[in-house]
Amino acid sequence: MLKVVRAQGQGIVSDLGRWGYQHEGVPIGGVLDTFSFSLANLALGNQANAACLELMGQFDFVCxxxxxxxxxxxxxxxxxxxKPVLCGQVLGLQEGDVLRTQPPGLGFWNVLCVQGGVDVPEMMGSRSTCLVAGFGGLQGRALQVGDELHFARKFTTSIRHGVRLAMPLARTEHSACLVLHFLPGPEFFELSENSQHLFTRQHFSLGTQSSRMGYRLEALESPLSLKHVVSLRSHAVHPGLVQLPPSGQPVxxxxxxxxxxxxxxIGSVLSCDLWKLSQLGGGESVSWVLVNEQQAQRLQARHELDRKRYQQAIEYNKATTHVD
Incomplete structure:
Protein backbone atom coordinates (compact mmCIF):
# COMPACT_ATOMS: atom_id res chain seq x y z
CA MET A 1 0.00 0.00 0.00
CA LEU A 2 1.13 3.54 -0.79
CA LYS A 3 -0.06 6.65 1.04
CA VAL A 4 -0.04 10.05 -0.66
CA VAL A 5 1.75 12.60 1.54
CA ARG A 6 2.34 15.27 -1.12
CA ALA A 7 0.33 16.04 -4.25
CA GLN A 8 1.56 18.97 -6.31
CA GLY A 9 -0.01 18.47 -9.71
CA GLN A 10 -2.51 16.01 -11.05
CA GLY A 11 -2.49 12.27 -10.39
CA ILE A 12 -5.07 9.81 -11.68
CA VAL A 13 -5.73 6.08 -11.84
CA SER A 14 -5.56 4.76 -15.42
CA ASP A 15 -5.73 1.57 -17.44
CA LEU A 16 -6.43 0.86 -21.13
CA GLY A 17 -9.64 2.83 -21.04
CA ARG A 18 -13.39 2.49 -21.15
CA TRP A 19 -14.38 0.97 -24.48
CA GLY A 20 -17.88 0.35 -25.82
CA TYR A 21 -19.69 3.30 -24.23
CA GLN A 22 -18.88 6.06 -26.68
CA HIS A 23 -22.43 5.92 -28.08
CA GLU A 24 -23.56 7.00 -24.61
CA GLY A 25 -21.19 9.97 -24.58
CA VAL A 26 -18.52 8.37 -22.37
CA PRO A 27 -14.92 9.12 -23.46
CA ILE A 28 -12.46 6.24 -23.68
CA GLY A 29 -9.88 7.70 -21.29
CA GLY A 30 -7.02 5.54 -20.06
CA VAL A 31 -3.25 5.94 -20.36
CA LEU A 32 -1.62 8.11 -22.99
CA ASP A 33 1.20 5.62 -23.56
CA THR A 34 -0.50 2.26 -24.01
CA PHE A 35 2.66 0.63 -25.38
CA SER A 36 4.89 1.27 -22.35
CA PHE A 37 1.97 0.60 -19.99
CA SER A 38 1.37 -2.88 -21.44
CA LEU A 39 5.07 -3.77 -21.27
CA ALA A 40 5.34 -2.61 -17.66
CA ASN A 41 2.38 -4.76 -16.63
CA LEU A 42 3.94 -7.74 -18.36
CA ALA A 43 7.25 -7.09 -16.59
CA LEU A 44 5.46 -7.01 -13.21
CA GLY A 45 3.52 -10.20 -13.91
CA ASN A 46 0.24 -8.28 -13.97
CA GLN A 47 -2.88 -8.80 -15.97
CA ALA A 48 -2.75 -6.79 -19.18
CA ASN A 49 -5.17 -4.13 -17.95
CA ALA A 50 -3.97 -3.76 -14.35
CA ALA A 51 -4.50 -0.14 -13.31
CA CYS A 52 -1.56 2.24 -12.84
CA LEU A 53 -1.01 5.84 -11.73
CA GLU A 54 -0.39 8.67 -14.17
CA LEU A 55 1.29 11.57 -12.39
CA MET A 56 1.93 15.12 -13.62
CA GLY A 57 3.95 17.24 -11.21
CA GLN A 58 5.51 16.16 -7.91
CA PHE A 59 4.06 13.47 -5.69
CA ASP A 60 5.41 11.88 -2.52
CA PHE A 61 4.28 8.42 -1.46
CA VAL A 62 5.08 6.58 1.76
CA CYS A 63 5.07 2.80 1.56
CA LYS A 83 18.24 8.28 -4.44
CA PRO A 84 17.48 8.48 -8.19
CA VAL A 85 15.69 5.51 -9.73
CA LEU A 86 15.40 4.45 -13.36
CA CYS A 87 12.46 3.65 -15.55
CA GLY A 88 11.98 0.04 -16.61
CA GLN A 89 13.42 -1.43 -13.42
CA VAL A 90 11.45 -3.26 -10.73
CA LEU A 91 11.74 -1.47 -7.40
CA GLY A 92 11.05 -3.28 -4.16
CA LEU A 93 9.52 -0.86 -1.66
CA GLN A 94 9.60 -1.62 2.04
CA GLU A 95 7.50 -0.16 4.84
CA GLY A 96 8.54 3.42 5.52
CA ASP A 97 10.21 4.00 2.14
CA VAL A 98 9.49 7.35 0.50
CA LEU A 99 8.98 7.47 -3.26
CA ARG A 100 8.99 10.92 -4.87
CA THR A 101 8.03 11.55 -8.48
CA GLN A 102 9.19 14.66 -10.32
CA PRO A 103 8.28 16.05 -13.77
CA PRO A 104 9.64 13.67 -16.41
CA GLY A 105 12.30 14.47 -18.96
CA LEU A 106 9.99 13.48 -21.82
CA GLY A 107 6.39 14.62 -22.00
CA PHE A 108 4.34 15.60 -18.96
CA TRP A 109 3.30 12.36 -17.23
CA ASN A 110 5.06 9.72 -15.15
CA VAL A 111 3.46 6.27 -15.38
CA LEU A 112 3.84 4.34 -12.13
CA CYS A 113 2.81 0.69 -12.44
CA VAL A 114 2.45 -1.50 -9.35
CA GLN A 115 2.42 -5.25 -9.01
CA GLY A 116 -1.17 -6.40 -8.85
CA GLY A 117 -2.51 -3.09 -10.15
CA VAL A 118 -4.21 -0.26 -8.27
CA ASP A 119 -7.28 -1.75 -6.59
CA VAL A 120 -10.23 0.55 -7.21
CA PRO A 121 -13.78 -0.40 -8.30
CA GLU A 122 -14.28 -1.23 -11.95
CA MET A 123 -16.90 0.90 -13.70
CA MET A 124 -18.03 0.21 -17.26
CA GLY A 125 -15.22 -2.28 -17.71
CA SER A 126 -12.44 0.08 -16.61
CA ARG A 127 -10.74 1.49 -13.51
CA SER A 128 -9.67 4.68 -15.29
CA THR A 129 -10.55 8.06 -13.84
CA CYS A 130 -13.07 10.11 -15.81
CA LEU A 131 -12.52 13.56 -14.32
CA VAL A 132 -15.02 15.38 -16.53
CA ALA A 133 -17.87 13.18 -15.28
CA GLY A 134 -16.49 12.49 -11.79
CA PHE A 135 -16.45 8.71 -11.78
CA GLY A 136 -13.98 5.84 -12.01
CA GLY A 137 -10.50 5.74 -10.50
CA LEU A 138 -10.35 6.88 -6.90
CA GLN A 139 -13.81 8.36 -6.23
CA GLY A 140 -13.82 9.98 -9.67
CA ARG A 141 -11.18 12.58 -8.74
CA ALA A 142 -7.48 13.31 -8.83
CA LEU A 143 -5.19 12.07 -6.06
CA GLN A 144 -4.90 14.19 -2.93
CA VAL A 145 -2.90 14.11 0.30
CA GLY A 146 -4.10 11.36 2.62
CA ASP A 147 -5.22 8.96 -0.10
CA GLU A 148 -4.29 5.33 0.47
CA LEU A 149 -3.70 3.22 -2.61
CA HIS A 150 -4.22 -0.50 -2.28
CA PHE A 151 -3.12 -3.10 -4.78
CA ALA A 152 -4.82 -6.24 -6.08
CA ARG A 153 -3.27 -9.69 -5.65
CA LYS A 154 -3.68 -10.91 -9.23
CA PHE A 155 -0.17 -11.36 -10.61
CA THR A 156 2.41 -14.04 -11.38
CA THR A 157 6.15 -13.32 -11.36
CA SER A 158 8.03 -10.15 -12.21
CA ILE A 159 11.33 -9.70 -13.99
CA ARG A 160 14.36 -10.19 -11.77
CA HIS A 161 15.60 -7.35 -9.58
CA GLY A 162 18.57 -5.64 -11.22
CA VAL A 163 17.23 -6.19 -14.73
CA ARG A 164 16.25 -2.99 -16.49
CA LEU A 165 14.05 -2.79 -19.57
CA ALA A 166 14.92 -0.11 -22.10
CA MET A 167 11.42 1.35 -22.26
CA PRO A 168 10.17 2.53 -25.67
CA LEU A 169 11.64 5.75 -27.01
CA ALA A 170 9.71 7.82 -29.54
CA ARG A 171 12.72 9.80 -30.80
CA THR A 172 16.38 8.89 -31.05
CA GLU A 173 17.35 12.34 -29.75
CA HIS A 174 15.45 14.62 -27.39
CA SER A 175 15.93 17.60 -29.72
CA ALA A 176 14.75 15.69 -32.79
CA CYS A 177 11.36 16.25 -34.39
CA LEU A 178 8.72 13.65 -33.52
CA VAL A 179 7.65 11.89 -36.72
CA LEU A 180 4.03 10.71 -36.94
CA HIS A 181 2.57 8.58 -39.73
CA PHE A 182 -1.04 9.19 -40.72
CA LEU A 183 -3.72 8.04 -43.10
CA PRO A 184 -5.68 10.75 -44.92
CA GLY A 185 -9.00 11.64 -43.34
CA PRO A 186 -12.33 12.15 -45.14
CA GLU A 187 -11.62 15.87 -45.62
CA PHE A 188 -7.87 15.70 -46.32
CA PHE A 189 -8.35 16.45 -49.99
CA GLU A 190 -10.59 19.37 -49.09
CA LEU A 191 -7.38 21.10 -48.03
CA SER A 192 -5.97 23.47 -50.61
CA GLU A 193 -3.17 21.94 -52.66
CA ASN A 194 -0.69 24.22 -50.90
CA SER A 195 -1.98 23.13 -47.46
CA GLN A 196 -1.77 19.45 -48.42
CA HIS A 197 1.86 20.12 -49.25
CA LEU A 198 2.42 22.21 -46.11
CA PHE A 199 0.94 19.60 -43.80
CA THR A 200 3.65 17.09 -44.65
CA ARG A 201 6.50 19.56 -45.30
CA GLN A 202 6.43 21.99 -42.39
CA HIS A 203 6.92 21.31 -38.70
CA PHE A 204 4.33 21.94 -36.00
CA SER A 205 5.00 22.71 -32.34
CA LEU A 206 2.92 21.61 -29.36
CA GLY A 207 0.80 24.55 -28.27
CA THR A 208 0.03 25.67 -24.74
CA GLN A 209 -3.71 25.02 -25.13
CA SER A 210 -3.24 21.26 -25.06
CA SER A 211 -4.64 18.64 -22.73
CA ARG A 212 -5.37 14.93 -22.53
CA MET A 213 -8.42 15.64 -24.71
CA GLY A 214 -6.25 16.79 -27.58
CA TYR A 215 -2.88 18.27 -28.51
CA ARG A 216 -3.09 21.57 -30.39
CA LEU A 217 -0.30 21.93 -32.93
CA GLU A 218 0.93 25.29 -34.15
CA ALA A 219 2.28 25.54 -37.69
CA LEU A 220 5.81 26.93 -37.81
CA GLU A 221 5.32 28.37 -41.30
CA SER A 222 1.67 28.84 -42.16
CA PRO A 223 -1.74 27.62 -40.88
CA LEU A 224 -3.64 25.16 -43.05
CA SER A 225 -6.65 26.19 -45.11
CA LEU A 226 -9.47 24.52 -47.03
CA LYS A 227 -10.33 25.00 -50.68
CA HIS A 228 -13.74 26.25 -49.62
CA VAL A 229 -15.94 26.36 -46.53
CA VAL A 230 -16.93 22.83 -45.49
CA SER A 231 -20.15 22.35 -43.55
CA LEU A 232 -20.26 19.07 -41.63
CA ARG A 233 -22.79 17.45 -39.39
CA SER A 234 -21.54 16.27 -36.03
CA HIS A 235 -19.82 12.90 -36.44
CA ALA A 236 -18.13 10.25 -34.29
CA VAL A 237 -14.50 10.94 -33.44
CA HIS A 238 -11.77 8.85 -31.82
CA PRO A 239 -8.26 9.15 -30.33
CA GLY A 240 -5.73 9.74 -33.08
CA LEU A 241 -8.09 11.70 -35.32
CA VAL A 242 -6.61 14.96 -36.61
CA GLN A 243 -9.16 17.77 -36.80
CA LEU A 244 -8.81 21.18 -38.39
CA PRO A 245 -10.60 24.01 -36.52
CA PRO A 246 -11.15 27.43 -38.14
CA SER A 247 -7.77 28.64 -36.84
CA GLY A 248 -6.05 26.35 -39.35
CA GLN A 249 -3.97 24.82 -36.54
CA PRO A 250 -4.59 21.04 -36.36
CA VAL A 251 -5.67 19.22 -33.20
CA ILE A 266 -7.80 15.72 -42.23
CA GLY A 267 -6.04 12.60 -40.96
CA SER A 268 -5.74 9.79 -38.48
CA VAL A 269 -2.52 8.92 -36.65
CA LEU A 270 -1.59 5.26 -36.99
CA SER A 271 -2.35 3.38 -33.78
CA CYS A 272 1.26 2.19 -33.64
CA ASP A 273 2.41 5.84 -33.50
CA LEU A 274 -0.19 7.34 -31.18
CA TRP A 275 1.66 6.40 -27.95
CA LYS A 276 4.62 8.53 -29.09
CA LEU A 277 2.73 11.75 -28.39
CA SER A 278 3.02 10.99 -24.66
CA GLN A 279 6.73 11.89 -24.94
CA LEU A 280 6.09 15.29 -26.52
CA GLY A 281 6.71 18.37 -24.39
CA GLY A 282 5.56 21.98 -24.69
CA GLY A 283 6.99 23.74 -27.74
CA GLU A 284 8.54 20.56 -29.14
CA SER A 285 8.01 19.83 -32.80
CA VAL A 286 6.10 17.28 -34.86
CA SER A 287 6.33 16.36 -38.53
CA TRP A 288 3.84 14.32 -40.55
CA VAL A 289 4.28 11.50 -43.04
CA LEU A 290 1.32 10.54 -45.24
CA VAL A 291 1.04 6.77 -45.82
CA ASN A 292 -1.30 4.48 -47.73
CA GLU A 293 -2.99 1.37 -46.35
CA GLN A 294 -0.19 -1.02 -47.36
CA GLN A 295 2.46 1.19 -45.79
CA ALA A 296 0.33 1.48 -42.65
CA GLN A 297 0.07 -2.30 -42.43
CA ARG A 298 3.86 -2.66 -42.73
CA LEU A 299 4.43 -0.10 -39.98
CA GLN A 300 1.91 -1.85 -37.76
CA ALA A 301 3.60 -5.20 -38.42
CA ARG A 302 6.96 -3.68 -37.47
CA HIS A 303 5.46 -2.35 -34.26
CA GLU A 304 4.05 -5.78 -33.40
CA LEU A 305 7.49 -7.29 -34.00
CA ASP A 306 8.99 -4.78 -31.56
CA ARG A 307 6.33 -5.74 -29.03
CA LYS A 308 7.12 -9.44 -29.42
CA ARG A 309 10.82 -8.78 -28.91
CA TYR A 310 10.04 -6.96 -25.68
CA GLN A 311 7.79 -9.81 -24.56
CA GLN A 312 10.51 -12.38 -25.25
CA ALA A 313 13.07 -10.33 -23.31
CA ILE A 314 10.68 -9.97 -20.39
CA GLU A 315 9.85 -13.68 -20.27
CA TYR A 316 13.55 -14.55 -20.44
CA ASN A 317 14.26 -12.30 -17.45
CA LYS A 318 11.33 -13.35 -15.27
CA ALA A 319 12.15 -14.41 -11.72
CA THR A 320 12.13 -18.15 -11.14
CA THR A 321 10.08 -17.93 -7.95
CA HIS A 322 6.74 -16.30 -7.17
CA VAL A 323 7.07 -12.75 -5.86
CA ASP A 324 4.64 -11.55 -3.16
Whole structure:
Protein backbone atom coordinates (compact mmCIF):
# COMPACT_ATOMS: atom_id res chain seq x y z
CA MET A 1 0.00 0.00 0.00
CA LEU A 2 1.13 3.54 -0.79
CA LYS A 3 -0.06 6.65 1.04
CA VAL A 4 -0.04 10.05 -0.66
CA VAL A 5 1.75 12.60 1.54
CA ARG A 6 2.34 15.27 -1.12
CA ALA A 7 0.33 16.04 -4.25
CA GLN A 8 1.56 18.97 -6.31
CA GLY A 9 -0.01 18.47 -9.71
CA GLN A 10 -2.51 16.01 -11.05
CA GLY A 11 -2.49 12.27 -10.39
CA ILE A 12 -5.07 9.81 -11.68
CA VAL A 13 -5.73 6.08 -11.84
CA SER A 14 -5.56 4.76 -15.42
CA ASP A 15 -5.73 1.57 -17.44
CA LEU A 16 -6.43 0.86 -21.13
CA GLY A 17 -9.64 2.83 -21.04
CA ARG A 18 -13.39 2.49 -21.15
CA TRP A 19 -14.38 0.97 -24.48
CA GLY A 20 -17.88 0.35 -25.82
CA TYR A 21 -19.69 3.30 -24.23
CA GLN A 22 -18.88 6.06 -26.68
CA HIS A 23 -22.43 5.92 -28.08
CA GLU A 24 -23.56 7.00 -24.61
CA GLY A 25 -21.19 9.97 -24.58
CA VAL A 26 -18.52 8.37 -22.37
CA PRO A 27 -14.92 9.12 -23.46
CA ILE A 28 -12.46 6.24 -23.68
CA GLY A 29 -9.88 7.70 -21.29
CA GLY A 30 -7.02 5.54 -20.06
CA VAL A 31 -3.25 5.94 -20.36
CA LEU A 32 -1.62 8.11 -22.99
CA ASP A 33 1.20 5.62 -23.56
CA THR A 34 -0.50 2.26 -24.01
CA PHE A 35 2.66 0.63 -25.38
CA SER A 36 4.89 1.27 -22.35
CA PHE A 37 1.97 0.60 -19.99
CA SER A 38 1.37 -2.88 -21.44
CA LEU A 39 5.07 -3.77 -21.27
CA ALA A 40 5.34 -2.61 -17.66
CA ASN A 41 2.38 -4.76 -16.63
CA LEU A 42 3.94 -7.74 -18.36
CA ALA A 43 7.25 -7.09 -16.59
CA LEU A 44 5.46 -7.01 -13.21
CA GLY A 45 3.52 -10.20 -13.91
CA ASN A 46 0.24 -8.28 -13.97
CA GLN A 47 -2.88 -8.80 -15.97
CA ALA A 48 -2.75 -6.79 -19.18
CA ASN A 49 -5.17 -4.13 -17.95
CA ALA A 50 -3.97 -3.76 -14.35
CA ALA A 51 -4.50 -0.14 -13.31
CA CYS A 52 -1.56 2.24 -12.84
CA LEU A 53 -1.01 5.84 -11.73
CA GLU A 54 -0.39 8.67 -14.17
CA LEU A 55 1.29 11.57 -12.39
CA MET A 56 1.93 15.12 -13.62
CA GLY A 57 3.95 17.24 -11.21
CA GLN A 58 5.51 16.16 -7.91
CA PHE A 59 4.06 13.47 -5.69
CA ASP A 60 5.41 11.88 -2.52
CA PHE A 61 4.28 8.42 -1.46
CA VAL A 62 5.08 6.58 1.76
CA CYS A 63 5.07 2.80 1.56
CA UNK A 64 2.79 1.32 4.22
CA UNK A 65 3.10 -2.27 3.01
CA UNK A 66 5.89 -3.86 0.90
CA UNK A 67 5.21 -3.78 -2.83
CA UNK A 68 6.88 -3.85 -6.24
CA UNK A 69 6.62 -0.89 -8.60
CA UNK A 70 8.02 0.09 -11.99
CA UNK A 71 8.12 3.41 -13.85
CA UNK A 72 6.93 2.67 -17.36
CA UNK A 73 7.58 5.97 -19.10
CA UNK A 74 10.90 6.70 -20.76
CA UNK A 75 12.35 9.80 -19.14
CA UNK A 76 10.77 9.19 -15.74
CA UNK A 77 12.22 11.23 -12.88
CA UNK A 78 11.83 9.82 -9.38
CA UNK A 79 13.66 9.37 -6.08
CA UNK A 80 13.44 6.45 -3.69
CA UNK A 81 14.64 7.55 -0.25
CA UNK A 82 16.35 10.51 -2.00
CA LYS A 83 18.24 8.28 -4.44
CA PRO A 84 17.48 8.48 -8.19
CA VAL A 85 15.69 5.51 -9.73
CA LEU A 86 15.40 4.45 -13.36
CA CYS A 87 12.46 3.65 -15.55
CA GLY A 88 11.98 0.04 -16.61
CA GLN A 89 13.42 -1.43 -13.42
CA VAL A 90 11.45 -3.26 -10.73
CA LEU A 91 11.74 -1.47 -7.40
CA GLY A 92 11.05 -3.28 -4.16
CA LEU A 93 9.52 -0.86 -1.66
CA GLN A 94 9.60 -1.62 2.04
CA GLU A 95 7.50 -0.16 4.84
CA GLY A 96 8.54 3.42 5.52
CA ASP A 97 10.21 4.00 2.14
CA VAL A 98 9.49 7.35 0.50
CA LEU A 99 8.98 7.47 -3.26
CA ARG A 100 8.99 10.92 -4.87
CA THR A 101 8.03 11.55 -8.48
CA GLN A 102 9.19 14.66 -10.32
CA PRO A 103 8.28 16.05 -13.77
CA PRO A 104 9.64 13.67 -16.41
CA GLY A 105 12.30 14.47 -18.96
CA LEU A 106 9.99 13.48 -21.82
CA GLY A 107 6.39 14.62 -22.00
CA PHE A 108 4.34 15.60 -18.96
CA TRP A 109 3.30 12.36 -17.23
CA ASN A 110 5.06 9.72 -15.15
CA VAL A 111 3.46 6.27 -15.38
CA LEU A 112 3.84 4.34 -12.13
CA CYS A 113 2.81 0.69 -12.44
CA VAL A 114 2.45 -1.50 -9.35
CA GLN A 115 2.42 -5.25 -9.01
CA GLY A 116 -1.17 -6.40 -8.85
CA GLY A 117 -2.51 -3.09 -10.15
CA VAL A 118 -4.21 -0.26 -8.27
CA ASP A 119 -7.28 -1.75 -6.59
CA VAL A 120 -10.23 0.55 -7.21
CA PRO A 121 -13.78 -0.40 -8.30
CA GLU A 122 -14.28 -1.23 -11.95
CA MET A 123 -16.90 0.90 -13.70
CA MET A 124 -18.03 0.21 -17.26
CA GLY A 125 -15.22 -2.28 -17.71
CA SER A 126 -12.44 0.08 -16.61
CA ARG A 127 -10.74 1.49 -13.51
CA SER A 128 -9.67 4.68 -15.29
CA THR A 129 -10.55 8.06 -13.84
CA CYS A 130 -13.07 10.11 -15.81
CA LEU A 131 -12.52 13.56 -14.32
CA VAL A 132 -15.02 15.38 -16.53
CA ALA A 133 -17.87 13.18 -15.28
CA GLY A 134 -16.49 12.49 -11.79
CA PHE A 135 -16.45 8.71 -11.78
CA GLY A 136 -13.98 5.84 -12.01
CA GLY A 137 -10.50 5.74 -10.50
CA LEU A 138 -10.35 6.88 -6.90
CA GLN A 139 -13.81 8.36 -6.23
CA GLY A 140 -13.82 9.98 -9.67
CA ARG A 141 -11.18 12.58 -8.74
CA ALA A 142 -7.48 13.31 -8.83
CA LEU A 143 -5.19 12.07 -6.06
CA GLN A 144 -4.90 14.19 -2.93
CA VAL A 145 -2.90 14.11 0.30
CA GLY A 146 -4.10 11.36 2.62
CA ASP A 147 -5.22 8.96 -0.10
CA GLU A 148 -4.29 5.33 0.47
CA LEU A 149 -3.70 3.22 -2.61
CA HIS A 150 -4.22 -0.50 -2.28
CA PHE A 151 -3.12 -3.10 -4.78
CA ALA A 152 -4.82 -6.24 -6.08
CA ARG A 153 -3.27 -9.69 -5.65
CA LYS A 154 -3.68 -10.91 -9.23
CA PHE A 155 -0.17 -11.36 -10.61
CA THR A 156 2.41 -14.04 -11.38
CA THR A 157 6.15 -13.32 -11.36
CA SER A 158 8.03 -10.15 -12.21
CA ILE A 159 11.33 -9.70 -13.99
CA ARG A 160 14.36 -10.19 -11.77
CA HIS A 161 15.60 -7.35 -9.58
CA GLY A 162 18.57 -5.64 -11.22
CA VAL A 163 17.23 -6.19 -14.73
CA ARG A 164 16.25 -2.99 -16.49
CA LEU A 165 14.05 -2.79 -19.57
CA ALA A 166 14.92 -0.11 -22.10
CA MET A 167 11.42 1.35 -22.26
CA PRO A 168 10.17 2.53 -25.67
CA LEU A 169 11.64 5.75 -27.01
CA ALA A 170 9.71 7.82 -29.54
CA ARG A 171 12.72 9.80 -30.80
CA THR A 172 16.38 8.89 -31.05
CA GLU A 173 17.35 12.34 -29.75
CA HIS A 174 15.45 14.62 -27.39
CA SER A 175 15.93 17.60 -29.72
CA ALA A 176 14.75 15.69 -32.79
CA CYS A 177 11.36 16.25 -34.39
CA LEU A 178 8.72 13.65 -33.52
CA VAL A 179 7.65 11.89 -36.72
CA LEU A 180 4.03 10.71 -36.94
CA HIS A 181 2.57 8.58 -39.73
CA PHE A 182 -1.04 9.19 -40.72
CA LEU A 183 -3.72 8.04 -43.10
CA PRO A 184 -5.68 10.75 -44.92
CA GLY A 185 -9.00 11.64 -43.34
CA PRO A 186 -12.33 12.15 -45.14
CA GLU A 187 -11.62 15.87 -45.62
CA PHE A 188 -7.87 15.70 -46.32
CA PHE A 189 -8.35 16.45 -49.99
CA GLU A 190 -10.59 19.37 -49.09
CA LEU A 191 -7.38 21.10 -48.03
CA SER A 192 -5.97 23.47 -50.61
CA GLU A 193 -3.17 21.94 -52.66
CA ASN A 194 -0.69 24.22 -50.90
CA SER A 195 -1.98 23.13 -47.46
CA GLN A 196 -1.77 19.45 -48.42
CA HIS A 197 1.86 20.12 -49.25
CA LEU A 198 2.42 22.21 -46.11
CA PHE A 199 0.94 19.60 -43.80
CA THR A 200 3.65 17.09 -44.65
CA ARG A 201 6.50 19.56 -45.30
CA GLN A 202 6.43 21.99 -42.39
CA HIS A 203 6.92 21.31 -38.70
CA PHE A 204 4.33 21.94 -36.00
CA SER A 205 5.00 22.71 -32.34
CA LEU A 206 2.92 21.61 -29.36
CA GLY A 207 0.80 24.55 -28.27
CA THR A 208 0.03 25.67 -24.74
CA GLN A 209 -3.71 25.02 -25.13
CA SER A 210 -3.24 21.26 -25.06
CA SER A 211 -4.64 18.64 -22.73
CA ARG A 212 -5.37 14.93 -22.53
CA MET A 213 -8.42 15.64 -24.71
CA GLY A 214 -6.25 16.79 -27.58
CA TYR A 215 -2.88 18.27 -28.51
CA ARG A 216 -3.09 21.57 -30.39
CA LEU A 217 -0.30 21.93 -32.93
CA GLU A 218 0.93 25.29 -34.15
CA ALA A 219 2.28 25.54 -37.69
CA LEU A 220 5.81 26.93 -37.81
CA GLU A 221 5.32 28.37 -41.30
CA SER A 222 1.67 28.84 -42.16
CA PRO A 223 -1.74 27.62 -40.88
CA LEU A 224 -3.64 25.16 -43.05
CA SER A 225 -6.65 26.19 -45.11
CA LEU A 226 -9.47 24.52 -47.03
CA LYS A 227 -10.33 25.00 -50.68
CA HIS A 228 -13.74 26.25 -49.62
CA VAL A 229 -15.94 26.36 -46.53
CA VAL A 230 -16.93 22.83 -45.49
CA SER A 231 -20.15 22.35 -43.55
CA LEU A 232 -20.26 19.07 -41.63
CA ARG A 233 -22.79 17.45 -39.39
CA SER A 234 -21.54 16.27 -36.03
CA HIS A 235 -19.82 12.90 -36.44
CA ALA A 236 -18.13 10.25 -34.29
CA VAL A 237 -14.50 10.94 -33.44
CA HIS A 238 -11.77 8.85 -31.82
CA PRO A 239 -8.26 9.15 -30.33
CA GLY A 240 -5.73 9.74 -33.08
CA LEU A 241 -8.09 11.70 -35.32
CA VAL A 242 -6.61 14.96 -36.61
CA GLN A 243 -9.16 17.77 -36.80
CA LEU A 244 -8.81 21.18 -38.39
CA PRO A 245 -10.60 24.01 -36.52
CA PRO A 246 -11.15 27.43 -38.14
CA SER A 247 -7.77 28.64 -36.84
CA GLY A 248 -6.05 26.35 -39.35
CA GLN A 249 -3.97 24.82 -36.54
CA PRO A 250 -4.59 21.04 -36.36
CA VAL A 251 -5.67 19.22 -33.20
CA UNK A 252 -4.78 15.57 -32.52
CA UNK A 253 -7.45 13.96 -30.37
CA UNK A 254 -6.16 11.90 -27.45
CA UNK A 255 -7.49 9.42 -24.90
CA UNK A 256 -9.92 11.77 -23.16
CA UNK A 257 -11.35 13.27 -26.35
CA UNK A 258 -15.04 13.97 -26.75
CA UNK A 259 -16.95 11.31 -28.69
CA UNK A 260 -18.43 13.57 -31.38
CA UNK A 261 -17.17 16.57 -33.31
CA UNK A 262 -17.84 18.71 -36.36
CA UNK A 263 -14.44 19.94 -37.52
CA UNK A 264 -12.97 18.63 -40.81
CA UNK A 265 -11.07 15.37 -40.35
CA ILE A 266 -7.80 15.72 -42.23
CA GLY A 267 -6.04 12.60 -40.96
CA SER A 268 -5.74 9.79 -38.48
CA VAL A 269 -2.52 8.92 -36.65
CA LEU A 270 -1.59 5.26 -36.99
CA SER A 271 -2.35 3.38 -33.78
CA CYS A 272 1.26 2.19 -33.64
CA ASP A 273 2.41 5.84 -33.50
CA LEU A 274 -0.19 7.34 -31.18
CA TRP A 275 1.66 6.40 -27.95
CA LYS A 276 4.62 8.53 -29.09
CA LEU A 277 2.73 11.75 -28.39
CA SER A 278 3.02 10.99 -24.66
CA GLN A 279 6.73 11.89 -24.94
CA LEU A 280 6.09 15.29 -26.52
CA GLY A 281 6.71 18.37 -24.39
CA GLY A 282 5.56 21.98 -24.69
CA GLY A 283 6.99 23.74 -27.74
CA GLU A 284 8.54 20.56 -29.14
CA SER A 285 8.01 19.83 -32.80
CA VAL A 286 6.10 17.28 -34.86
CA SER A 287 6.33 16.36 -38.53
CA TRP A 288 3.84 14.32 -40.55
CA VAL A 289 4.28 11.50 -43.04
CA LEU A 290 1.32 10.54 -45.24
CA VAL A 291 1.04 6.77 -45.82
CA ASN A 292 -1.30 4.48 -47.73
CA GLU A 293 -2.99 1.37 -46.35
CA GLN A 294 -0.19 -1.02 -47.36
CA GLN A 295 2.46 1.19 -45.79
CA ALA A 296 0.33 1.48 -42.65
CA GLN A 297 0.07 -2.30 -42.43
CA ARG A 298 3.86 -2.66 -42.73
CA LEU A 299 4.43 -0.10 -39.98
CA GLN A 300 1.91 -1.85 -37.76
CA ALA A 301 3.60 -5.20 -38.42
CA ARG A 302 6.96 -3.68 -37.47
CA HIS A 303 5.46 -2.35 -34.26
CA GLU A 304 4.05 -5.78 -33.40
CA LEU A 305 7.49 -7.29 -34.00
CA ASP A 306 8.99 -4.78 -31.56
CA ARG A 307 6.33 -5.74 -29.03
CA LYS A 308 7.12 -9.44 -29.42
CA ARG A 309 10.82 -8.78 -28.91
CA TYR A 310 10.04 -6.96 -25.68
CA GLN A 311 7.79 -9.81 -24.56
CA GLN A 312 10.51 -12.38 -25.25
CA ALA A 313 13.07 -10.33 -23.31
CA ILE A 314 10.68 -9.97 -20.39
CA GLU A 315 9.85 -13.68 -20.27
CA TYR A 316 13.55 -14.55 -20.44
CA ASN A 317 14.26 -12.30 -17.45
CA LYS A 318 11.33 -13.35 -15.27
CA ALA A 319 12.15 -14.41 -11.72
CA THR A 320 12.13 -18.15 -11.14
CA THR A 321 10.08 -17.93 -7.95
CA HIS A 322 6.74 -16.30 -7.17
CA VAL A 323 7.07 -12.75 -5.86
CA ASP A 324 4.64 -11.55 -3.16
Missing amino acids: AKPCLVLFANRGAHALLNN VLLCEAQVTGGYPR
